[in-house]
Amino acid sequence: MIIDCHGHFTTAPKTLHAWRKRQLDAINDAASAPEKSDLVITDDEIRAAIEGAQLKTQRERGGDLTLFSPIASQMAHHLGNEQTSLVWAKVCNDLIHRVCNVFPDNFVGVCQLPQSPGVPPANCIAELRRCVEELGFVACNLNPDPSGGYWKDPPLTDRYWYPLYEEMVRLNVPAMVHVSSSCNPCFHATGAHYINGDTTAFMQFLLADLFQDFATLRFVIPHGGGAVPFHWGRYRGLSLEQKQRPVEKLLDNVFFDTCVYHQPGIEFMTRVIPADNILFGSEMIGAVKGRDPATGDYFDDTKRYLDACTHLSSADRHKIFEANVRRVYPRLDAHLKARAANRTLAHS
């Protein structure tokens, strides 16, 4: 089974964006804010938005299932206030839930959290719980910088975040560390802020004792871990120097996806990072939508790069494409097992 751990509903109907615009226009005018129920999207519109896009690409590339979450760049936790983020998260998560209901074989939900700069992450617990316990989601996206490129909140290893981690542990769900758009003109979103966010989060984990406090807390760092594999020697050295422990100690709790958009990058990553810590991801249809003129293939067709890595054993491939995702996302594993059992029952 081929599970893509990193997909966003980037092709959502335009009515979603129109609703968001209305919401943002009303930030200083609560009375004119749209109701959640003002957003009307039919099942046919959902089918149209998925079938010709994420589902088509999933099938063409040989995928079976995508962990699907709201558009990362549109989370924009820096806009508006806590209430803005809460309503927007609910709207987006509900839409993901509908996609998962229309296409239960192909998509499983991952939620957006209602973060807001300076607002305690504890305030995200209710929405996380709703998504996991009521909507059947299996993880969340956690923004390490709700300020959108100014990095004003404490590091992810600060006790500020602990109440949310306690709930993640209780629910047994991991988080993908994922920034949103940047309002800092220094940082292009997908070309700088995303990659910096990944690198920054890893270094925060390296310096702290978070996983002594939460032995079963798990994070997936997307985009191949930012700069981390390329600078693995730097991190090995810094960990020994700063914490007197091998950086490999982090690998019980920290995982990397494969959103690295060229063959040499994937080859390199799968040689440096243990196969147990690599999860197949593509983020299609996302940051880089085009085809490589040199090969004619899509830049973000990361399965193709993995398939071409001759050094990977079939056991490694099984880990990367399926087993690791099921291990890191236990609720996904439980869901898939229950689904398989139901099907066996239906056919018996």
Added chain:
Amino acid sequence: MIIDCHGHFTTAPKTLHAWRKRQLDAINDAASAPEKSDLVITDDEIRAAIEGAQLKTQRERGGDLTLFSPIASQMAHHLGNEQTSLVWAKVCNDLIHRVCNVFPDNFVGVCQLPQSPGVPPANCIAELRRCVEELGFVACNLNPDPSGGYWKDPPLTDRYWYPLYEEMVRLNVPAMVHVSSSCNPCFHATGAHYINGDTTAFMQFLLADLFQDFATLRFVIPHGGGAVPFHWGRYRGLSLEQKQRPVEKLLDNVFFDTCVYHQPGIEFMTRVIPADNILFGSEMIGAVKGRDPATGDYFDDTKRYLDACTHLSSADRHKIFEANVRRVYPRLDAHLKARAANRTLAHS
């Protein structure tokens, strides 16, 4: 000849740090600020600080010459004001000049600029000119984030920076893009802020037309270019999408050093980035001072990694270890040619 394009005087005598402390303590009390002349360091102290450290390591590792600049993390442009940074830059640059005079065979100067958050980079021109024209320096370190981790100044491609670039072009000196310490608790300096700064600068260059305005302006992005080589496919795709041009167009003006502290990273980088754009650098003695317990070798002994890259031709090695540095730093080339001519004359 083996030229290391990236060294800092990290082993400077403690009196330098004591002087800086006095300067910072007096930020709000100008009358008690130390004079430049209050810093007394003898030639013997300079010899002691260099001979057992940078020079010893340079020789042990088979290097010939290091481009030497003040301690990057101590530039700390975010502390104090413009005047603080100006006096501190002069003090540090003068000390580098003395090192280069005591060890003229082994070190050539690169200057710190007197940047300060919100202060026009044009104000750095006088010190750049002094260092190049009076002290014989061949380049400068340019901090893309004088705010120290909050990224409050405009991107490097903004016209804000143009007057400084005009002077760099006139003097024919490149800049190494190099952040300093971070006062943002989210960013560890050498583990996050440095690498993010490199990645960010490259993406800024990618999105702009800076090198149409300055065809001969040259930047060296240190630490292997941050995340850039690892995400070369992402940058190729983004450049085609955003600017309808191949990212390779940047390679006339943008170069990467080899401060990547493990064998697979250097192997990978030298396969992905053209040899014409790679400059040998180690940043020893710097971010990662220890030895790799797996090999017993120093993490930052990057020459060793390059030596072990069997795919590099001798022509490639000559480029990486010498020719590219002389091409990117024409004043270094002129200096070395003049030195060679003088020696020939002296021996004839």
